Amino acid sequence: MKQIATLIFPAMMLLGAAASASANPFPNGNPQTGEKLFAQYNCNQCHNAIMGGDGNKIFTRPNRIRNTPEGLIEQIGICSGNVKAHFTPQETQDIASYLNIFYKFK
Numbered sequence: 001m002k003q004i005a006t007l008i009f010p011a012m013m014l015l016g017a018a019a020s021a022s023a024n025p026f027p028n029g030n031p032q033t034g035e036k037l038f039a040q041y042n043c044n045q046c047h048n049a050i051m052g053g054d055g056n057k058i059f060t061r062p063n064r065i066r067n068t069p070e071g072l073i074e075q076i077g078i079c080s081g082n083v084k085a086h087f088t089p090q091e092t093q094d095i096a097s098y099l100n101i102f103y104k105f106k
């Protein structure tokens with residue numbers, strides 16, 4: 001028993017350290033799935049027009065409206081109405097983790 005404890009405890013310490021070092025705000029999101037959903041629902045259709053071509057620039061424009069992970073989640077909820085999507089919490093996390101390649105929230 002004592003042996004097991006001495007093995008498990010350092011493993012837990014390591015896991016904890018890894019989690020805090022990466023500090024991903026969307027740890028349960030799958031960015032690949034998010035990218036697919038974003039493309040499937042043609043999310044950039046309006047953003048392309050707004051940004052004059054490259055819709056992705058809306059996520060990095062200096063006056064962007066969302067500057068926190070919570071705000072990003074909220075905006076995905078708002079914009080999902082634009083494409084008549086009803087994303088599950090999991091899908092919302094997936095899209096957020098994909099969009100975080102632009103937002104770079106830690």
Ligand code: HEC
Pocket residue numbers: 038041042043044045046047050058059063064065066067072075076079080082083085095099
């Ligand atoms: C009908 C048009 C339209 C569609 C479709 C649309 N959006 Fe948007 N989106 C907007 C507009 C307009 C803004 C900017 C709002 C502002 O500047 O106040 C925006 C802004 C955003 C932002 C915030 C950008 C910032 O400044 O930080 C995110 C994130 C976003 N959209 C995600 C999505 C996602 C995800 C989808 C697909 C599910 C989507 N949008 C589809 C119109 C749209």
